[in-house]
Amino acid sequence: xxxxxxxxxxxxxxxxxxxxxxxxxxxxxxxxxxxxxxxxxxxxxxxxxxxxxxxxxxxxxxxxxxxxxxxxxxxxxxxxxxxxxxxxxxxxxxxxxxxxxxxxxxxxxxxxxxxxxxxxxxxxxxxxxxxxxxxxxxxxxxxxxxxxxxxxxxxxxxxxxxxxxxxxxxxxx
Numbered sequence: 508x509x510x511x512x513x514x515x516x517x518x519x520x521x522x523x524x525x526x527x528x529x530x531x532x533x534x535x536x537x538x539x540x541x542x543x544x545x546x547x548x549x550x551x552x553x554x555x556x557x558x559x560x561x562x563x564x565x566x567x568x569x570x571x572x573x574x575x576x577x578x579x580x581x582x583x584x585x586x587x588x589x590x591x592x593x594x595x596x597x598x599x600x601x602x603x604x605x606x607x608x609x610x611x612x613x614x615x616x617x618x619x620x621x622x623x624x625x626x627x628x629x630x631x632x633x634x635x636x637x638x639x640x641x642x643x644x645x646x647x648x649x650x651x652x653x654x655x656x657x658x659x660x661x662x663x664x665x666x667x668x669x670x671x672x673x674x675x676x677x678x679x680x
Contacts, residue, residue, distance in 0.1 A: 551647065558646040558679040565649025582673055583613040586638065590615070595669065599636035603658035605673060621660040622667050637663035638671045644679045 519529045554561045563573045574585045582605075590597055598616045606619040622634035642654045651672055655661035664670045 554646050559676050561646040562644050562649055562674075562679045565647065566644075567649070569649050571649065579673070579675075580609060583608050583610050583615055586610075586671055587613045587615055589671065590636065593669075595636060599638050599671070600634050600663055600667065601638035602640055602660070602663060604640060605638055621662045635667050636669045636671065637665075637667035638673065639663050640673050640675075641678055644672075644674045646679055 522529060559575075563575075566573055572589065574589065576582055576585050586599070587597065589595075590599075597614055599618075600622045601617050601619050603619045606617065608617075610617040617638065622637055639653060639659070641651045643652045644650070645652065651674070653659065653661060653664055664672070
């Protein structure tokens with residue numbers, strides 16, 4: 508989805524509200540460059556060359572569990588080990604993009620839909636596990652950035668008691 512035109516219109520409205528012209532002037536660009544040169548970035552944690560390792564280390568510091576698999580097809584096996592290790596039901600809701608994985612072969616019932624949180628639902632029948640992908644995983648903090656949409660509903664990460672994120676190495680920044 509192309510958003511440059513919408514962004515430019517938003518910035519033009521902001522500049523108009525500030526009594527400034529619609530376009531950025533060369534003087535404004537120079538002022539920003541001068542400010543950035545006079546205010547160096549603060550300390551940042553060293554991430555190193557191995558972003559996957561750095562992400563894993565930081566995520567575990569935040570009490571996340573990390574399991575690495577060789578291929579996407581190996582994800583259901585890792586999820587099974589995780590669910591069984593915590594004595595959780597072998598049932599989850601997931602983003603649409605993950606629906607084609609071999610969940611049934613591992614004995615896991617996965618429905619690609621937003622979770623339902625009904626007050627009368629008990630631990631045995633509620634949507635307690637949500638499986639999502641991610642837009643990016645941030646190595647220096649061990650955190651995830653998710654984008655929500657019709658097939659990537661945020662509620663799959665927020666409503667279930669357990670959130671499992673599938674993080675391809677290519678998504679770690």
